[in-house]
Amino acid sequence: MSNSGGGHLSRRALIAGAGVVAAGGLMGQERAAGASAGPSAAVRIGPGDVRYENLVRGNNFRFTGQPDEIRVATSADQVVRAVGDAVRAGRRIAVRSGGHCFENLTAAPEVRTLLDLSAMNDVGFDERRQAFSVQPGATLGQVYRALCAGWGVTIPGGGCPEVGAGGHIAGGGYGPLSRRYGAVVDHLYGVEVVVVGKDGKARVVVATREEDDPFRELWWAHTGGGGGNFGVVTKYWLRSPGGGHLLPPVPRNMVQHVVF
Numbered sequence: 001m002s003n004s005g006g007g008h009l010s011r012r013a014l015i016a017g018a019g020v021v022a023a024g025g026l027m028g029q030e031r032a033a034g035a036s037a038g039p040s041a042a043v044r045i046g047p048g049d050v051r052y053e054n055l056v057r058g059n060n061f062r063f064t065g066q067p068d069e070i071r072v073a074t075s076a077d078q079v080v081r082a083v084g085d086a087v088r089a090g091r092r093i094a095v096r097s098g099g100h101c102f103e104n105l106t107a108a109p110e111v112r113t114l115l116d117l118s119a120m121n122d123v124g125f126d127e128r129r130q131a132f133s134v135q136p137g138a139t140l141g142q143v144y145r146a147l148c149a150g151w152g153v154t155i156p157g158g159g160c161p162e163v164g165a166g167g168h169i170a171g172g173g174y175g176p177l178s179r180r181y182g183a184v185v186d187h188l189y190g191v192e193v194v195v196v197g198k199d200g201k202a203r204v205v206v207a208t209r210e211e212d213d214p215f216r217e218l219w220w221a222h223t224g225g226g227g228g229n230f231g232v233v234t235k236y237w238l239r240s241p242g243g244g245h246l247l248p249p250v251p252r253n254m255v256q257h258v259v260f
């Protein structure tokens with residue numbers, strides 16, 4: 001677990017212990033704030049809260065931010081609301097999923113709202129889009145295990161099982177299988193992402209690689225440029241281009257084995 005050292009509770013265990021409930025996915029192409037079907041607001045944790053010290057740190061203890069609030073979201077609608085609140089209040093936002101950032105991008109002193117998506121960690125298959133869906137808080141270990149056990153497929157991602165899909169996929173994602181299958185983003189079909197429009201309102205947009213998708217450029221912006229530049233990803237869809245396998249099959253043998 002990311003924060004298991006030094007006697008700290010892990011972030012994931014803490015969130016699970018708080019009884020946060022995940023809400024359902026989105027069906028529409030675009031949904032504006034206020035359409036929440038599940039719990040309407042993300043858990044809000046301030047510096048005076050006993051949970052703050054545990055949640056404020058990511059994996060990299062070199063950098064620790066001092067945000068005014070940590071919002072622990074469990075649905076895209078909660079992310080929309082948290083982003084909308086921050087924009088209205090003029091608070092700079094950073095989003096953290098797996099907490100394995102090398103730099104202080106989520107812990108910069110200017111960050112006033114830290115959006116924690118580690119509890120959004122579902123991995124599944126979306127029949128409608130015929131693609132595997134991965135929420136950003138899923139660790140690579142969770143993704144590999146779910147894809148392997150459920151469907152016998154995998155992605156050519158990194159070897160550290162605790163890295164989060166949230167930052168890893170938008171950054172490209174490479175690992176031991178990359179010489180054979182490319183980077184993870186070569187298999188990225190689409191993203192569900194919370195963006196802020198010209199009107200200053202936060203909304204959910206689905207962007208895919210389909211040629212006629214009006215948001216195709218937004219999909220493209222998530223194929224290696226890194227996370228947090230264009231919006232908050234609340235779901236990735238993975239499907240290899242062309243026909244054949246939906247994703248690469250799991251290798252028959254593994255020379256190196258990671259524990260997760």
Ligand SMILES: Cc1cc2nc3c(=O)[nH]c(=O)nc-3n(C[C@H](O)[C@H](O)[C@H](O)COP(=O)(O)OP(=O)(O)OC[C@H]3O[C@@H](n4cnc5c(N)ncnc54)[C@H](O)[C@@H]3O)c2cc1C
Nearest residue numbers: 096097098099100101158159164166167168174227228233
């Ligand atoms: C021990 C270790 C091993 C690694 N091994 C590999 C490897 O083998 N291959 C490889 O390709 N990379 C590897 N990396 C790099 C890793 O993929 C990146 O650091 C990645 O960005 C981490 O993602 P995260 O969600 O865990 O981190 P976070 O700290 O949560 O986020 C990292 C960045 O992505 C942004 N971000 C996170 N979630 C979202 C979201 N939902 N929407 C928008 N932006 C978001 C954050 O704002 C931040 O800028 C490794 C990193 C570490 C620390």
